[in-house]
Amino acid sequence: MSAPAASRSQVGNPVSAWEPVIGLEVHIQLRTESKMFCSCANRFGAEPNTLLCPVCLGLPGSLPVLNERAVGSVLRLALALGAEVHRRSIFARKNYFYPDMPKNYQISQYDEPVVTGGTLDIGERGAPRLVPIHRCHLEEDTGKSFHPEKQGDRRETRLDFNRAGVPLIEMVSEPALASSDEAYRYLTRLRQLVRVLGITDGDMEKGSLRCDANVSLRRPGAKELGTKTEIKNLNSIRAVERGIEAEIRRQAAILDAGGRVEQCTLLYDVDHDALAVMRSKEFAHDYRYFPEPDLPPLLVSDAALETARRELPELPAARAERFETALGLPAYDADVLTADYEVAGYFERVVAAGAEPKAASNWIMGEVARVSKERGWSVADVEKTFPPARLAALADLGKRGLVSGNLAKEVFAAMLDDAGEPEAIARARGLVQESDPEALRPLVRQVLAENAGPAEEFRAGKEKAFGFLLGQLMRATGGKANPQIARDLLRQELGQGP
Amino acid sequence: MTPHWKKSAGAIAREVAAQPGTASAVLEAHLERISAWDPSVHALLARDEQGARAKAKAARGGPLAGVPFVAKDNLCTRGVPTTCGSKILEPYVPPYDATVIARLAAAGAVLVAKANCDEFAMGSSTENSAFGTSRNPYDLTRVPGGSSGGSAVATATGMAAFALGSETGGSVRQPASFTNLVGLKPTYGRLSRYGLVAFGSSLDQIGIFARTVADCALVFAVAAGPDENDMTTRPDGAFSLDGLDLSPGAGKGLTVGVPRNILKEGLDPEVAAAQVAAEEALGRAGVRVKEVHLVPPAACVATYYLIATAEASSNLARFDGVRYGYRASDATDLLALYTKTRGRGFGPEVTRRILLGTFALSAGYYDAYYRLALQARRRIREDLAAALDGVDALLLPTSPTPPFAIGEKAQDPLAMYLSDIFTIGANLAGVPALNVPCSFTGSGLPIGVQLVGAAAAEGTLFRLGAALEGAIGGERRWPELPS
Numbered sequence: 006m007s008a009p010a011a012s013r014s015q016v017g018n019p020v021s022a023w024e025p026v027i028g029l030e031v032h033i034q035l036r037t038e039s040k041m042f043c044s045c046a047n048r049f050g051a052e053p054n055t056l057l058c059p060v061c062l063g064l065p066g067s068l069p070v071l072n073e074r075a076v077g078s079v080l081r082l083a084l085a086l087g088a089e090v091h092r093r094s095i096f097a098r099k100n101y102f103y104p105d106m107p108k109n110y111q112i113s114q115y116d117e118p119v120v121t122g123g124t125l126d127i128g129e130r131g132a133p134r135l136v137p138i139h140r141c142h143l144e145e146d147t148g149k150s151f152h153p154e155k156q157g158d159r160r161e162t163r164l165d166f167n168r169a170g171v172p173l174i175e176m177v178s179e180p181a182l183a184s185s186d187e188a189y190r191y192l193t194r195l196r197q198l199v200r201v202l203g204i205t206d207g208d209m210e211k212g213s214l215r216c217d218a219n220v221s222l223r224r225p226g227a228k229e230l231g232t233k234t235e236i237k238n239l240n241s242i243r244a245v246e247r248g249i250e251a252e253i254r255r256q257a258a259i260l261d262a263g264g265r266v267e268q269c270t271l272l273y274d275v276d277h278d279a280l281a282v283m284r285s286k287e288f289a290h291d292y293r294y295f296p297e298p299d300l301p302p303l304l305v306s307d308a309a310l311e312t313a314r315r316e317l318p319e320l321p322a323a324r325a326e327r328f329e330t331a332l333g334l335p336a337y338d339a340d341v342l343t344a345d346y347e348v349a350g351y352f353e354r355v356v357a358a359g360a361e362p363k364a365a366s367n368w369i370m371g372e373v374a375r376v377s378k379e380r381g382w383s384v385a386d387v388e389k390t391f392p393p394a395r396l397a398a399l400a401d402l403g404k405r406g407l408v409s410g411n412l413a414k415e416v417f418a419a420m421l422d423d424a425g426e427p428e429a430i431a432r433a434r435g436l437v438q439e440s441d442p443e444a445l446r447p448l449v450r451q452v453l454a455e456n457a458g459p460a461e462e463f464r465a466g467k468e469k470a471f472g473f474l475l476g477q478l479m480r481a482t483g484g485k486a487n488p489q490i491a492r493d494l495l496r497q498e499l500g501q502g503p
Numbered sequence: 504m505t506p507h508w509k510k511s512a513g514a515i516a517r518e519v520a521a522q523p524g525t526a527s528a529v530l531e532a533h534l535e536r537i538s539a540w541d542p543s544v545h546a547l548l549a550r551d552e553q554g555a556r557a558k559a560k561a562a563r564g565g566p567l568a569g570v571p572f573v574a575k576d577n578l579c580t581r582g583v584p585t586t587c588g589s590k591i592l593e594p595y596v597p598p599y600d601a602t603v604i605a606r607l608a609a610a611g612a613v614l615v616a617k618a619n620c621d622e623f624a625m626g627s628s629t630e631n632s633a634f635g636t637s638r639n640p641y642d643l644t645r646v647p648g649g650s651s652g653g654s655a656v657a658t659a660t661g662m663a664a665f666a667l668g669s670e671t672g673g674s675v676r677q678p679a680s681f682t683n684l685v686g687l688k689p690t691y692g693r694l695s696r697y698g699l700v701a702f703g704s705s706l707d708q709i710g711i712f713a714r715t716v717a718d719c720a721l722v723f724a725v726a727a728g729p730d731e732n733d734m735t736t737r738p739d740g741a742f743s744l745d746g747l748d749l750s751p752g753a754g755k756g757l758t759v760g761v762p763r764n765i766l767k768e769g770l771d772p773e774v775a776a777a778q779v780a781a782e783e784a785l786g787r788a789g790v791r792v793k794e795v796h797l798v799p800p801a802a803c804v805a806t807y808y809l810i811a812t813a814e815a816s817s818n819l820a821r822f823d824g825v826r827y828g829y830r831a832s833d834a835t836d837l838l839a840l841y842t843k844t845r846g847r848g849f850g851p852e853v854t855r856r857i858l859l860g861t862f863a864l865s866a867g868y869y870d871a872y873y874r875l876a877l878q879a880r881r882r883i884r885e886d887l888a889a890a891l892d893g894v895d896a897l898l899l900p901t902s903p904t905p906p907f908a909i910g911e912k913a914q915d916p917l918a919m920y921l922s923d924i925f926t927i928g929a930n931l932a933g934v935p936a937l938n939v940p941c942s943f944t945g946s947g948l949p950i951g952v953q954l955v956g957a958a959a960a961e962g963t964l965f966r967l968g969a970a971l972e973g974a975i976g977g978e979r980r981w982p983e984l985p986s
Binding site: 059062063064066068069070071098100102107109164291293294300301 | 698
């Protein structure tokens with residue numbers, strides 16, 4: 006779990022004479038139980054070539070059988086984007102040779118995709134910035150190549166087909182993003198969305214989200230698009246942002262020098278901040294798409310749409326709105342908590358366990374976030390140490406006046422290594438504040454006796470002396486006196502209280 | 504006493520059910536036929552005598568208990584080599600059974616061997632097999648037809664009681680016609696294609712060779728029906744023998760249509776005579792015969808060769824030497840691995856069709872060829888449906904000629920393609936068609952005719968086939984074992 010993200014400063018566009026036009030193609034790897042077209046497990050990190058069958062290995066005679074759960078995923082995404090779901094769409098074969106693609110064609114969708122249109126909001130609540138989406142379609146993933154390994158005097162490429170046939174959604178934006186920062190926000194927001202929708206873990210390092218970017222430049226205000234290039238395999242959000250920046254700089258330099266941008270496909274090396282041409286236009290693939298004869302048209306029934314609608318979780322903006330209105334959180338808290346749906350879920354569970362919402366928010370955004378960042382904890386890790394009821398009990402100590410402020414943070418710190426209940430920990434470590442006036446009274450008298458001068462000053466009308474006396478009292482109690490009780494008692498003994 | 508190898512599949516199953524021990528004797532009789540015949544006709548590729556003996560020994564009941572059969576070598580058989588008649592799959596042994604193979608096994612049938620075929624089912628003579636040509640048992644200098652030629656020859660000679668083949672464009676009916684057999688191309692989607700190595704996926708359909716209509720219907724009833732492993736199977740694809748009348752009078756009151764407009768030219772005179780004989784025979788059986796109109800079949804051939812080759816170019820892309828099958832051992836980079844493996848692994852006809860199909864799907868040509876072919880296919884389907892409107896089936900020759908000589912068309916692909924001129928329409932339309940033996944030429948070569956029905960009308964085709972079979976009558980004319 007990460008600490009609340011500071012609001013990002015605008016990454017400066019290095020070139021002002023040119024207006025970048027950016028489109029993103031994102032491959033979203035679906036976390037279905039089984040693969041797209043067979044019943045093999047869809048699991049990351051298994052021993053190579055252990056999740057295989059004749060279908061995903063493309064053995065002769067095998068045929069694909071569509072995984073309905075993958076269809077459900079793309080329907081939920083379509084609903085979240087406000088996109089159009091086509092009740093009849095067509096699978097198509099994309100033909101090209103690659104060793105880690107078992108059939109040497111990929112089952113995808115081409116001219117009749119299941120979803121078109123819709124928008125992704127990359128703005129803030131109340132200040133939307135809607136990026137139009139071109140389409141979303143279903144397809145299967147390829148295997149993985151590991152190359153080349155030196156084996157004596159031979160170089161060998163090793164292939165792992167576990168990933169072959171894992172379901173993907175390809176989501177293509179319109180060329181409507183204006184900067185690398187917008188691309189950054191698009192991906193951040195999309196990752197948040199697909200996690201909330203429960204269709205992927207969204208982990209870019211594991212390849213669960215993979216991004217290609219199309220970039221072109223034009224004169225500001227121009228209607229026509231410039232020649233675009235495609236940057237492939239951007240495998241972190243940072244790589245997307247920096248790769249696009251590098252490509253904008255590269256194209257601007259060409260255009261500034263009076264040259265022409267050549268259409269090509271590029272690879273971006275994030276470690277060296279370098280772009281390399283992977284293939285030029287002459288070597289562009291002819292994918293020879295044609296309708297997949299092994300699969301009937303994909304028909305989306307009313308029932309399937311209804312199920313998707315029912316399974317559609319509350320989206321982040323609506324959830325933040327609810328945190329504000331129903332739970333009375335400040336807008337800032339609501340936005341921070343809902344930025345990560347797992348954090349938001351944890352917050353709701355803590356509240357459900359009895360915590361006062363603002364107190365729960367303070368704990369989660371404060372100490373919990375700090376410790377998670379230090380220790381690299383996920384929300385699941387947090388919950389091992391701080392199950393919702395336990396955090397709620399901690400929050401409750403404050404409400405009941407048992408502990409407060411820095412003492413509470415000490416209780417929290419103690420709870421990291423002590424599995425006891427918060428109250429027991431507070432008591433055992435003497436962190437409970439003293440609220441019994443009769444227990445405090447002797448100390449108050451002692452403080453007044455030892456500080457007769459300031460007490461006299463106070464009685465003479467010098468209000469400032471009260472703060473000094475209170476400070477002395479708190480010191481005498483080791484900071485454990487309930488401040489309100491201590492204050493009342495002090496005034497009483499000074500002859501002013503009730 | 505009738506030798507086992509002459510018996511029908513139905514008769515064998517009944518005997519084995521009554522007396523399980525007979526299955527082994529039945530198998531041995533067929534194995535003896537294989538020893539006697541196969542050196543002359545080369546119908547078979549891999550044999551599984553050991554597996555077959557174990558299966559026969561275990562045979563108890565089931566609609567095909569103890570019935571020996573062979574399967575075309577493009578049907579996957581677990582543990583038994585499956586080459587598709589190609590060098591590129593010469594070392595390939597599938598880890599799974601095709602659905603249809605599994606269903607036959609569950610019904611008690613005994614797989615004896617894999618049958619020779621044109622490489623990847625591309626051809627009409629078996630001359631394109633990488634492992635040698637099969638020969639027609641009625642004249643060893645002639646082809647048995649193709650691409651399922653080996654399956655046909657095995658059934659015609661009594662090496663097997665029935666056989667599985669496959670059709671993309673006439674590859675069961677034409678060899679059935681050439682070898683005196685009943686040959687069924689079912690409605691698309693009625694038999695699962697799972698485990699059938701794909702050629703043209705939207706056209707491919709497993710077919711059945713048998714010596715009688717009754718046996719064909721029996722095997723069909725076992726094999727047909729939806730399969731969760733093949734999304735293109737029909738939910739209503741199952742077939743029941745209950746109430747199916749296969750008596751000689753079964754066709755009474757039915758009507759067949761004869762598309763005379765396409766039978767005027769290019770027909771061998773003896774084939775034309777057989778067509779007339781079939782019409783007369785059906786007439787005698789109480790079937791009405793009327794004239795209908797069909798689109799000229801040349802359009803079917805062009806449409807077929809665009810669609811089938813386009814799909815084949817994609818289906819055969821997986822044979823690249825990376826995961827299974829033949830791999831060129833002297834390749835030093837990826838491109839060389841592909842080009843050497845595929846260049847050496849595929850024969851000339853397969854190479855030709857991959858190139859044709861790749862071209863038809865290429866950017867800039869797709870609209871002119873593939874898209875146009877899909878439109879033509881819709882027209883052909885509509886035209887066939889219109890011709891079937893008001894009749895129960897069409898009756899027309901299966902092949903425009905009797906079996907041709909080995910080598911006669913091997914160097915002329917177009918002439919070879921035209922030998923499928925009457926069969927391709929049913930494949931493009933996805934409707935069922937049944938070849939029924941009709942007569943013999945003066946020199947003793949078989950000639951068949953085919954009945955083409957509406958989708959899912961196999962039952963009607965069986966009734967008409969039985970009527971024709973009954974009206975023609977007579978003892979089965981077995982091929983004579985060469986001395």
